[in-house]
Amino acid sequence: MRRLVKAKAFRSKKTVAIARSLLGKFLIRSTAHGSVARMITEVEAYDGERDQACHARNGPTARNAVMYEPGGVWYVYLCYGVHEMLNLVTGPKARPAAVLIRGVEGASGPGRLTQALEIDRRLNGTACAFKSGLWIEDRGVRLPRGAIKVTPRIGVENAGPLWAKKPWRFVLHPGKKIMNTSGGRP
DNA sequence: TACTCGATCGGA
DNA sequence: CCGATCGAGTAA
Numbered sequence: 001m002r003r004l005v006k007a008k009a010f011r012s013k014k015t016v017a018i019a020r021s022l023l024g025k026f027l028i029r030s031t032a033h034g035s036v037a038r039m040i041t042e043v044e045a046y047d048g049e050r051d052q053a054c055h056a057r058n059g060p061t062a063r064n065a066v067m068y069e070p071g072g073v074w075y076v077y078l079c080y081g082v083h084e085m086l087n088l089v090t091g092p093k094a095r096p097a098a099v100l101i102r103g104v105e106g107a108s109g110p111g112r113l114t115q116a117l118e119i120d121r122r123l124n125g126t127a128c129a130f131k132s133g134l135w136i137e138d139r140g141v142r143l144p145r146g147a148i149k150v151t152p153r154i155g156v157e158n159a160g161p162l163w164a165k166k167p168w169r170f171v172l173h174p175g176k177k178i179m180n181t182s183g184g185r186p
Numbered sequence: 187t188a189c190t191c192g193a194t195c196g197g198a
Numbered sequence: 199c200c201g202a203t204c205g206a207g208t209a210a
Contacts, residue, residue, distance in 0.1 A: 044193070053193070063206055081204035083194050100193060111194050155193050 001140035007072025007128045015090040015097040018071075019045035020170045022088070023148060024141035027104055029117040030133045036117060039141065042103030044153045045168040046087070049096060053159035053166075056096030066125045067096035074134060076114075076124040083111030084120045088128055088136075102154070103171070149173055 005025060010018055022040050029036045046054040055064040055077075066075045067089055075087040075098050087098040100110060107113040114120065119134065126132035149171045156164050 046193075055193080058207080061207070077193090078203095078205070080192060080194050080202080082202065085193065087193085102193085109194070153193070158192090 001138070003138045004130070005128075005136040005138055010071035010088060010090045010128065011092055012071070013091050013095060013097075015047040015099065016045040016168055018088075018090050019043045019099040019168065020148065022099060022101070022136070023170055023172050024143050026137045026139050027101065027117070028135050028137055029119065030130075031118050033118065037137070037139075038104035038106060038113075038117070039139075039172075040101060040104050040136075041172040042101075042108070043170050044100040044102055045097070046100065046153075047091075047097045047168075051097075051159075051166075052163040053153060053156035054096065054098075057159075060096070064096060067098055068094055069125070071097075072128050074123045074126055074128060074132070076119065076121050078121060079111070084114040085110045086114050086119050086123075102169075143172070147173055 022043050025040050026037045027040055049056050056067050069089055070093045071090040073089045075089050077085055079085045086101045089098045091097040102110045104113050107116040129135050150167045151169045152165050153169045
């Protein structure tokens with residue numbers, strides 16, 4: 001089983017639920033150098049202008065403009081002048097929200113995975129679709145009960161206690177046996 | 187235009 | 199624990 005997840009699927013207002021649902025899905029990167037598929041293992045939700053950890057907390061700006069688009073486009077920005085960060089925009093138009101992809105199989109950490117998959121700001125604003133060379137597939141992974149660990153988000157202490165404590169980070173427990181109906185093919 | 191600092195990482 | 203590294207955001 002190998003099903004493209006259409007960009008339209010990310011236009012729901014329930015960003016936290018979308019974030020959780022991305023675990024076990026595959027991030028596919030296709031460039032001149034070839035194609036790579038990696039299972040998503042760690043994500044965080046950022047939801048709306050009210051969310052003081054979200055880049056849209058102070059309203060629209062040049063950088064976060066893409067977050068106001070309908071869900072299903074990539075939001076890629078440079079962090080600490082060094083690391084490209086990959087987010088999937090969620091929600092309807094004018095609802096600034098996104099899911100930060102923090103880890104995939106074989107690459108743990110938001111900066112590391114973008115480096116491993118040749119992802120940078122040139123992808124900012126492009127669709128989560130084949131034509132962009134970066135999309136998401138459901139390959140039939142079934143997560144066992146208890147496979148998902150929920151924690152507060154990383155590196156957002158300055159958002160104030162209420163928002164810093166939100167349990168909006170989702171991680172696949174390492175070592176948990178994952179059922180893949182596609183037979184474990186990479 | 188100046189100045190601050192960040193959704194991180196790797197090395198001391 | 200600390201420095202790298204640079205552009206967005208803010209204030210003026």
